Amino acid sequence: MKLLTRTHMSQRRLMEILRVIESASTPVGARAISDTLSNRGYDLGERAVRYNLKILDELGFTKKKGYSGRVITPLGSRELADALIDDRIGFVNTRIEEYMYRSSFDPHSCQGLVIANTSIIDKTDSDRVLDILARAFDEGYGISRRVLILDEGEMLSTQVVPAGSIGMVTVCSMTMDGILMKKGIPVLTSFAGLVRIKDKQPVEFTDLIAYAGSSLDPVKIFMGGRVTSVSNAISRGSGRVLANVREVPLAAAGYALDILEASRCAGFGGLIKVGGPAEPILGCPVAAGKIGIAFYAGVNGAVAAEEMGAGIKTLPISMLVDYSRMADLS
Structure with missing residues (x-):
């Protein structure tokens, strides 16, 4: 299932979360993702971030690293590079x-x-x-x-x-x-x-x-x-x-x-x-x-x-x- 099949707002949320995870040099948790999104103008609370992370996990775009947080997968990196070109x-x-x-x-x-x-x-x-x-x-x-x-x-x-x-x-x-x-x-x-x-x-x-x-x-x-x-x-x-x-x-x-x-x-x-x-x-x-x-x-x-x-x-x-x-x- 590709991000492009989802609604535009859901696409943007998922893509922004992927961008945050990709830019981090270490596994990143929901609270840090929420804080970063807030700094970028996206009002998405920690609970909502956790929900979206489950979607990204199911899609195979992110994976958990113990209790440290998420990292982006090679599939997620490719999706981030290919999807929403016009949006980027x-x-x-x-x-x-x-x-x-x-x-x-x-x-x-x-x-x-x-x-x-x-x-x-x-x-x-x-x-x-x-x-x-x-x-x-x-x-x-x-x-x-x-x-x-x-x-x-x-x-x-x-x-x-x-x-x-x-x-x-x-x-x-x-x-x-x-x-x-x-x-x-x-x-x-x-x-x-x-x-x-x-x-x-x-x-x-x-x-x-x-x-x-x-x-x-x-x-x-x-x-x-x-x-x-x-x-x-x-x-x-x-x-x-x-x-x-x-x-x-x-x-x-x-x-x-x-x-x-x-x-x-x-x-x-x-x-x-x-x-x-x-x-x-x-x-x-x-x-x-x-x-x-x-x-x-x-x-x-x-x-x-x-x-x-x-x-x-x-x-x-x-x-x-x-x-x-x-x-x-x-």
Whole structure:
């Protein structure tokens, strides 16, 4: 029995549960799945998740691993790859919009939920990674000096931090989109790409991927392709770093600038440029009637650490976190 024979809403629930299980590196239980779905905008309680897990077990798409939770089977992976192709197109933008809607950070009060990236770090490399993150922010390539550190055994998004590791939560640049949305400004996250840095100054986008119509996070694609040189940009002033561009209506430009200034005063960095009407941002196109706003990606510090050989695995745009739980890098 295929998922495609079920109603659309049931399809979506089952597919989202499969996505959560597949993205976890360890078996995941109903409570963790429910929490993750809630962060993604799906109101599905633990009891409902258990019911849907029984269906997935019967279909052969998941299986129990003792009392630890479920893992996805090869059949489930194939179903996830093949089913609902049309539904997956634009999935990344939909997920970003859900996170933006559910975020609540206010730059004036410095309170609320921020969109976050998560990393698993080998404990032996933790001090070095945190130092690199601080340097990345000091050089302007990060969003915030705030991080949340979780010890082994604690829950990080959909997984438990493994033994011998720490979990790290950093602020994602999409938080800025959420701030603009919450202030009533329509915002479209349009492109992600690589910015060439020369003499510590951004020169141009050398590669771009549009978020619209994408079933994979463009930032994650660039990270997986190992085409960055963030560590060189930090240490030598020249390299290629991750960034993204969002568009807002020209009529809201003045208000948007006020919000960006408030965010800067709240300690948020990473702003590259605010363009004029339909003005390309470092070569990235901007639609008529809009202005473009470019920010460096919040994962740049983690990417630099990986480039330098640190044991770190990073997942962008992976959870919401209360800003008050985060602390400044020392």
